[in-house]
Amino acid sequence: MTVKQIILIITVACSLLILPVNAIAQNNVLPVPQRIVSIGLCTDQLLLMVARRSQIASLTTSSTDQNMSYMAEAVGDIPLNSASVEEIIPYKPDLIIGSHFAARDTTRFLRQLGYQVKLVTLPRTVEEIYGMLIRFGEWTGNQARAAAIITRMKREITDIQARYAHRPEKSTIIYSPNGYTIGSNTLENDVLKHAGFRNLSAEMGIVGFKKISLEQVIAARPDFLQLDNHVYNRNSLASRYLGHPVLNKVVNEQDHLFIPSRIRACAGPMVTEAIGYMAAKR
Amino acid sequence: MTFMSIPDRVLLAGLGIVLSVVFYVALMVGPVNIGIGKAVMDFLAEESSMDSLILFDIRLPRALLAMIIGATLGLAGAALQGLLRNPLAEPGIIGVSNSAAFGAVLVFYFGYSNFAWFALPLGGLLGALASVVIIFALVGNSKSVVTLILAGVAINAIGGALIALALNFAPNPYAMQEIVFWLLGSVANRSMNELLIALPFVLVGWGLILYCGRFLNALTLGEETAISMGFEVRRLRWILVIGVAACVGASVSVAGNIGFIGLVVPHLIRPFVGSEPRRLLLASTLGGAILLLVADIAVQLLSSGGELKLGVITSLVGGPFFLFLILKTRNLML
Numbered sequence: 037m038t039v040k041q042i043i044l045i046i047t048v049a050c051s052l053l054i055l056p057v058n059a060i061a062q063n064n065v066l067p068v069p070q071r072i073v074s075i076g077l078c079t080d081q082l083l084l085m086v087a088r089r090s091q092i093a094s095l096t097t098s099s100t101d102q103n104m105s106y107m108a109e110a111v112g113d114i115p116l117n118s119a120s121v122e123e124i125i126p127y128k129p130d131l132i133i134g135s136h137f138a139a140r141d142t143t144r145f146l147r148q149l150g151y152q153v154k155l156v157t158l159p160r161t162v163e164e165i166y167g168m169l170i171r172f173g174e175w176t177g178n179q180a181r182a183a184a185i186i187t188r189m190k191r192e193i194t195d196i197q198a199r200y201a202h203r204p205e206k207s208t209i210i211y212s213p214n215g216y217t218i219g220s221n222t223l224e225n226d227v228l229k230h231a232g233f234r235n236l237s238a239e240m241g242i243v244g245f246k247k248i249s250l251e252q253v254i255a256a257r258p259d260f261l262q263l264d265n266h267v268y269n270r271n272s273l274a275s276r277y278l279g280h281p282v283l284n285k286v287v288n289e290q291d292h293l294f295i296p297s298r299i300r301a302c303a304g305p306m307v308t309e310a311i312g313y314m315a316a317k318r
Numbered sequence: 319m320t321f322m323s324i325p326d327r328v329l330l331a332g333l334g335i336v337l338s339v340v341f342y343v344a345l346m347v348g349p350v351n352i353g354i355g356k357a358v359m360d361f362l363a364e365e366s367s368m369d370s371l372i373l374f375d376i377r378l379p380r381a382l383l384a385m386i387i388g389a390t391l392g393l394a395g396a397a398l399q400g401l402l403r404n405p406l407a408e409p410g411i412i413g414v415s416n417s418a419a420f421g422a423v424l425v426f427y428f429g430y431s432n433f434a435w436f437a438l439p440l441g442g443l444l445g446a447l448a449s450v451v452i453i454f455a456l457v458g459n460s461k462s463v464v465t466l467i468l469a470g471v472a473i474n475a476i477g478g479a480l481i482a483l484a485l486n487f488a489p490n491p492y493a494m495q496e497i498v499f500w501l502l503g504s505v506a507n508r509s510m511n512e513l514l515i516a517l518p519f520v521l522v523g524w525g526l527i528l529y530c531g532r533f534l535n536a537l538t539l540g541e542e543t544a545i546s547m548g549f550e551v552r553r554l555r556w557i558l559v560i561g562v563a564a565c566v567g568a569s570v571s572v573a574g575n576i577g578f579i580g581l582v583v584p585h586l587i588r589p590f591v592g593s594e595p596r597r598l599l600l601a602s603t604l605g606g607a608i609l610l611l612v613a614d615i616a617v618q619l620l621s622s623g624g625e626l627k628l629g630v631i632t633s634l635v636g637g638p639f640f641l642f643l644i645l646k647t648r649n650l651m652l
Contacts, residue, residue, distance in 0.1 A: 213492060215507070247625075250507055251350040254371050271429050273499055274492035280509050282375035285366055 068177030069131035069152075074099075075119040075142065076135040078302035079156055081107040083133065085185060085305060086169065087176040089114070093127040106298045106306045121145050131175065159303045161226040162193070168303070185305050192308040193230060200232060200315045207234040208260040208293065211283070213274035215247045223303050230307075231314035233260070254286050260317065261286065262293040264300070293317055324590050326597060333604035337385070340611045344381040345373060347618050375509065383505045383513050384614040384628075385607040387569040388579055390520055392606020393599055394562045395580025396587075397527045400534035400595035401558050402457065404466050405585070405647055409566045410577035411640070412466065413473025414449045418563075419500040420480045421445020422571035427488035439519040442571030446563035449473050454559070463647060502629030503574035505614060516568040523565025524603070530558045531596030538595060576628045578636020579606050579613075585643065 071093040074080045080099035083092055084107040097116045102108045117123040121142055124132060132146055132153045143153050154175050159165045166186045173182025208228060210218040218224045219235070219242025228235045236256045237248065253261075265278045293314055299306045324332075345354060350372060357373035360366070391409060398407040398414075409415045425431050425441030456469040481500050485493045533554040536544040545551055583605040584598055591597040613631045620626055 249349045250376055251348050251372050254368050254376070255350045257368065269429065269490055271427050271431070271488070272490035272492040273496050275490065277507060280507060281511065282371055282509070285371055285375065
């Protein structure tokens, strides 16, 4: 037996010993994270809802934006970051949470540096929001709180649907700057369904986000219009697009659905508010 | 080119007929099929049906805007070619359109257009005016095509860069991607509001240019001759410049920079009117309207989502035409 072979055997033996230990460490014995940093607006809000305050080391600067963040009031004195690696490291995070569309360079770099990074995928149904909350509960060690939120959401949705069950189904189109609409396979579509609306864009065969012309909106004759004009100022052609006078003629202004950005911007328990608002308008 | 000068009345009537046909076609073309007869009946019965909404709120403003802007560009091209006594002069090529777009961008994206209805076209006018003044300072009375074109290249480049710079600092998140609109132009999804905003400036501009028709005729014989014929050259030149700036500035401020119409149209019309710039003006106005309407119909037929910008079509046609003109006037340039 050569020295080389001996070394090889020892290496293999060692790795066999270490592997299971590693696997255990990753799956079961994971300690509850105590210094969680969020690097996205949506995960900011989910953290505030699901995790205990003491676990949160930092949220993004947009978390305090009253327009965009549903949980802006709850941020209080939690330190803020702007999702750059340099700012995140000093918090010595034991868990970094962001959205799947977070800057890929940032998350890759953080992983290379040995940090634990978890990314949330964008839910496309209310059911997937429940799944996201369960995962969030597991990651942060708050399974019970996540379950409680899900129970409350389900109860709220059942209540809303029962309250407005007598009202007939109505049709609507979501119309965003530059003429983009939201079709099937999106959370918005599922929220409309829960609120008792037919999404005419989905019925046109549109999947995801796609442009449709003003003429198509008129031809579709929706009962309601949801204009998503939520940018800070309207000084762009994209935003003015939704100011076209014909849109007020197709659907009376009182039948325009308006869901504030703080509810719409992210998927989370706040969808029940959107469902309630729309169902009441129906 | 052979001249087969046609009486004004016949030429204008012919162009008018073509224009009304093209205008009607423009009203028929769109992503949704509508009945024009039904739309008009519903409109008269004051019933807002799908057909009447699409015809009167979407297609009519679009077609009218295309017509008026095309007319403006045709007229301005003819006027600039006469004024600079240069066959390659055109609002787009000499940088007037880009400068107008810069003026409009400043007003629009930084919120000044909310103060008064005339702020936007005024911004376009001032931008356009600045560039014409610079062109005059650079080119002066030199008949050199090269100087004019090079000055145009420079002003165009500066204008484009300033547009990008302004959009970059604009507070609205959509601003930067809208550079395509300003550089290539479009009349899609515009309403009567845009038409009404631009119209007063456009009409004043047309009036000023047409007022100078006889002066342009005299100018073909040289500046001294024009003076000896009793024309106040300095004053009339300013009137022309302000006229061009007003109508081009207002047009660009609601539809962006649509290139080459002003170059192509006067050259297509010239064989029919002979060498009289004054006669060229009205005919080029109608010709420009026809050409831009045709371009806008093409845009709608080629792209269902309305993605294609007007300038793409007009440049694809006008660019090669420009090259052809350069070849033709090469002797002049050397």
